[in-house]
Amino acid sequence: MLKKYEVRYFLIAGGNDSMDTALQMHKLARSSGYELFSVGVPKTVDNDLRVTDHCPGYGSVARYWAISGRDAGRDTDAIYHPDTVKILETMGRDTGWITAAAGLACEAGDDAPQLVYVPEIPFDQEQFLGDVDRVYRKLGRVVIAVCEGLKDKSGEFVTASGRKTDTDSFGHKQLGGVGDVLCDLIAEKLGLKSRFDKPGTIQRMAMVCASEVDREEAYQVGKQAVRLALAGRSGVMVTIERQPGAEYRVAYGTGDLTEIANLRKDLPREFMNAAGNHVSQAFLDYARPLAGGPLPPYVRLKKVAVPKR
Amino acid sequence: MLKKYEVRYFLIAGGNDSMDTALQMHKLARSSGYELFSVGVPKTVDNDLRVTDHCPGYGSVARYWAISGRDAGRDTDAIYHPDTVKILETMGRDTGWITAAAGLACEAGDDAPQLVYVPEIPFDQEQFLGDVDRVYRKLGRVVIAVCEGLKDKSGEFVTASGRKTDTDSFGHKQLGGVGDVLCDLIAEKLGLKSRFDKPGTIQRMAMVCASEVDREEAYQVGKQAVRLALAGRSGVMVTIERQPGAEYRVAYGTGDLTEIANLRKDLPREFMNAAGNHVSQAFLDYARPLAGGPLPPYVRLKKVAVPKR
Numbered sequence: 001m002l003k004k005y006e007v008r009y010f011l012i013a014g015g016n017d018s019m020d021t022a023l024q025m026h027k028l029a030r031s032s033g034y035e036l037f038s039v040g041v042p043k044t045v046d047n048d049l050r051v052t053d054h055c056p057g058y059g060s061v062a063r064y065w066a067i068s069g070r071d072a073g074r075d076t077d078a079i080y081h082p083d084t085v086k087i088l089e090t091m092g093r094d095t096g097w098i099t100a101a102a103g104l105a106c107e108a109g110d111d112a113p114q115l116v117y118v119p120e121i122p123f124d125q126e127q128f129l130g131d132v133d134r135v136y137r138k139l140g141r142v143v144i145a146v147c148e149g150l151k152d153k154s155g156e157f158v159t160a161s162g163r164k165t166d167t168d169s170f171g172h173k174q175l176g177g178v179g180d181v182l183c184d185l186i187a188e189k190l191g192l193k194s195r196f197d198k199p200g201t202i203q204r205m206a207m208v209c210a211s212e213v214d215r216e217e218a219y220q221v222g223k224q225a226v227r228l229a230l231a232g233r234s235g236v237m238v239t240i241e242r243q244p245g246a247e248y249r250v251a252y253g254t255g256d257l258t259e260i261a262n263l264r265k266d267l268p269r270e271f272m273n274a275a276g277n278h279v280s281q282a283f284l285d286y287a288r289p290l291a292g293g294p295l296p297p298y299v300r301l302k303k304v305a306v307p308k309r
Numbered sequence: 310m311l312k313k314y315e316v317r318y319f320l321i322a323g324g325n326d327s328m329d330t331a332l333q334m335h336k337l338a339r340s341s342g343y344e345l346f347s348v349g350v351p352k353t354v355d356n357d358l359r360v361t362d363h364c365p366g367y368g369s370v371a372r373y374w375a376i377s378g379r380d381a382g383r384d385t386d387a388i389y390h391p392d393t394v395k396i397l398e399t400m401g402r403d404t405g406w407i408t409a410a411a412g413l414a415c416e417a418g419d420d421a422p423q424l425v426y427v428p429e430i431p432f433d434q435e436q437f438l439g440d441v442d443r444v445y446r447k448l449g450r451v452v453i454a455v456c457e458g459l460k461d462k463s464g465e466f467v468t469a470s471g472r473k474t475d476t477d478s479f480g481h482k483q484l485g486g487v488g489d490v491l492c493d494l495i496a497e498k499l500g501l502k503s504r505f506d507k508p509g510t511i512q513r514m515a516m517v518c519a520s521e522v523d524r525e526e527a528y529q530v531g532k533q534a535v536r537l538a539l540a541g542r543s544g545v546m547v548t549i550e551r552q553p554g555a556e557y558r559v560a561y562g563t564g565d566l567t568e569i570a571n572l573r574k575d576l577p578r579e580f581m582n583a584a585g586n587h588v589s590q591a592f593l594d595y596a597r598p599l600a601g602g603p604l605p606p607y608v609r610l611k612k613v614a615v616p617k618r
Contacts, residue, residue, distance in 0.1 A: 004618055071514035086510065180489065200506030201395065205380035207605055208517045296516055309313055 002029075002036065009037050009229045013222070015044035015055070019237055020261035026235040037229040040237030040257055041221055045204045047097040050265045051255030052239035056221055057204070059214030059290035062101035064203050065090065066291050069105030069145060072197060073112025074298060076141050085132065085142045085186055085194030088113060089179035091203060093149040096120050096267040098203070102145035103279030104291055112143035114278075119149040120266050121276040123158050128182075129189050131277050136192060148198075150178050158182075211292030217250065224252045248289035311338075311345065318346050318538045322531070324353035324364070328546055329570035335544035346538040349546030349566055350530055354513045356406040359574045360564030361548035365530055366513070368523030368599035371410035373512050374399065375600050378414030378454060381506060382421025383607060385450045394441065394451045394495055394503030397422060398488035400512060402458040405429050405576040407512070411454035412588030413600055421452035423587075428458040429575050430585040432467050437491075438498050440586050445501060457507075459487050467491070520601030526559065533561045557598035 002010070010025050012018045022040040029036035042049050047058035069088060076086050090099045096118020103116050114135045117123060135142045150158040159178045179196030186194045199206075221238045228236060236254040243249040271283035311319070319334050321327045331349040338345035351358050356367035378397060385395050399408045405427020412425050423444045426432060444451045459467040468487045488505030495503045508515075530547045537545060545563040552558040580592035 005615065067517060068511050068515070071511055071516065075510045075514040083510070177489070180486070195509060197507065197509030197511050198505075199508040199511055200504060201384045201392070202377050202380055202506050202508055205384040206377070207380065207607065208376060298516065306314060 003034060008035060009039075011039050011041060011225050011229060013041035013043040015042075015046055015049060016260075016262055016264060018043075019049065019257055022237070023235060023257040023261040026257065029234070037232060037234045039225045039229045039233060040260070041225045042237060042239070043218065043221075045098060046092060046095060048095045048265050049237070050260050050263050051237070053242040053250070054240055054290055056214055056218035056240075058097065058101075059211035059217070059292060060206075060209060061091075061098055061203055062104060062287050063211040063214070063291040064199075064206050064209040065098065065101040065145070066104035066295055067209055068197075068199065068203075069102040069113050069143070070107075070111070070295065070298070073105060073143050076112060076143050083195060084136070084140075084192050085144070085183075086112075087179045087182055087194060087196040088143065088145045089177055089196055089198040090145060090147055091200070092119065092147040094119060094264060094266075095149075096147050096272075099145050099147040100267055100271060100279045100283055101287055101291070103283065104287055107295075110139055113145040114139070114142055115144045116272075116278045117144070117146045117150055117276075118267055118272065119147050119151050120269070121272060122153045122155075123150045124153070125185065127277070129185070131275075132186060132192075133190055136190070142192075144182070146178055146182060148178055211290065213248075213290060213292045220252060228254065312343060317344060318348075320348050320350060320534050320538060322350035322352040324351075324355055324358060325569075325571055325573060327352075328358065328566055331546070332544060332566040332570040335566065338543070346541060346543045348534045348538045348542060349569070350534045351546060351548070352527065352530075354407060355401065355404060357404045357574045358546075359569050359572050360546070362551040362559070363549060363599055365523055365527035365549075367406065367410075368520035368526070368601060369515075369518060370400075370407055370512055371413060371596050372520040372523070372600040373508075373515050373518040374407065374410040374454070375413035375604055376518055377506075377508065377512075378411040378422050378452070379416075379420070379604060379607070382414060382452050385421060385452050392504060393445070393449070393501050394453070394492075395421075396488045396491055396503060396505035397452065397454045398486060398505055398507040399454060399456055400509070401428065401456040403428060403573060403575075404458075405456050405581075408454050408456040409576055409580060409588045409592055410596055410600070412592065413596055416604075419448055422454040423448070423451055424453045425581075425587045426453070426455045426459055426585075427576055427581065428456050428460050429578070430581060431462040432459045433462070434494070436586070438494070440584075441495060441501075442499055445499070451501075453491070455487055455491060457487055520599065522557075522599060522601045529561060537563065 012022050019040045022038050026038040042052050042055040043057050044055045045057040045061040047055050049055050072086055092098045099118050102113050115131050132142055179198050183194045183196055186192050224238045235257050237257055237260050239253045239255045241251045241253045271280055273280050321331050328349045331347050335347040351361050351364040352366050353364045354366040354370040356364050358364050381395055401407045408427050411422050424440050441451055488507050492503045492505055495501050533547045544566050546566055546569055548562045548564045550560045550562045580589055582589050
């Protein structure tokens, strides 16, 4: 098809699968002696491409969760008597990059979410219930960020293994989301009322939460890809390289698609705390600049108690 | 307690229950001869208080859904091959005001959501499947807004009655949300892949989607309540009265709490279309001014096909 239309440039934006497509096109063209310049453009909210520091799309979903996590916290602060435990279910089938971003909502000690769980750390039901119980006893309310792809020690999705009945009497599999499963668990084991928020695809499309840093970088990687293709490069992906120093600055480089396609970058262990139930300072330092400028300000009332009579 | 601290003004912001509290306080004070000025301040995303044209809070949740509904539509347009059917699950235990607001996302003929279902119209499984199938055949993708409080003809919540197994082998009730139930139904009966977005409490707290009209009116009803109390009124709620004319203007009035407390204003039938599966122009005319200024603009690419060779 490319030959028929004399297409010489193949630029594709996406995640692991798209980078594999770029690589296959590059190889196919080389092996068949057709002159084609195939360049990958990173773009995935999952942020799981190797070689590049981060991927366009991630900064905006990070901002979405920074804002929504804080919103959920304020809401729970206000009316935690009827809604005691709130679960935020984020995207991420294999990695916890998106879930960790909810940690950006914490600007002071007890801010929401108080607990964060990612798929890179196997889910342990006992530890989870202990964590929730501890936060509840301290604050009287709990906000929890969980990844849709949470897995237990045996590598099973929590969505599947948490169900008592995976198959109903008609033979249909009943797969609740992880939020649903954890709400059931909390109700059953701790007797606490909980509900879950699962903004699903809204989190990756909420233009009102787009990070200006992310928008700019998304534009620049596209521009860079065109430059590379015109310069005769092929089999590469544009990368974002974070520059050393206190101020956030990036440069654009290239990575070899053979080191990227079909591979995956997990959330590093040091981006989570020792207990594995919240993000670390290292993660905050990494993610904060990507999420753009400061979050919109909120008014919080000072609660002034009247002297007792 | 009020006597002990010599409190003479009781102002409470909220929905039906709060208005009932305001009314009970008023009655109790009157019957016990204590001078108290009890005034209700409307504030509920549910928008189901009587006498007032609308309630502060609703304009912002309406704006949230106008924006999120459109986001979901753009996302589905872009990648409908893997994600064919998207269900947006909105708040609303009894009324469809919030769900209907997703209809504001439709600015052109086939915009998302293509289908809208509210609790005031009993849910009919056959009609629903027929509606989804029809839209799918036409567009190849479907976005559906549904209310968490959808009920069938017998008044049962769809969340409960849609489950094959309401009780598992351990005797625990398995209650999925309506989004979950409808996804199962669509997969089973139509063989289409679907997923649901359920932003839960995020919808009522997303300050980035707050409507400026709503913010201003929320401030004004509070101010008005103080004025009424100081003028010696009691047993009343501040109301918002929409003024006649093409341009949106309101005045603030009062309603008797006996006509408001513990009562409910359903979404009028004429705010839905004849088939009961989408909003009507009358609803759009009612809700659009409340959701504030125009939605943020989106770029849409013109898809220019290359001539066939």
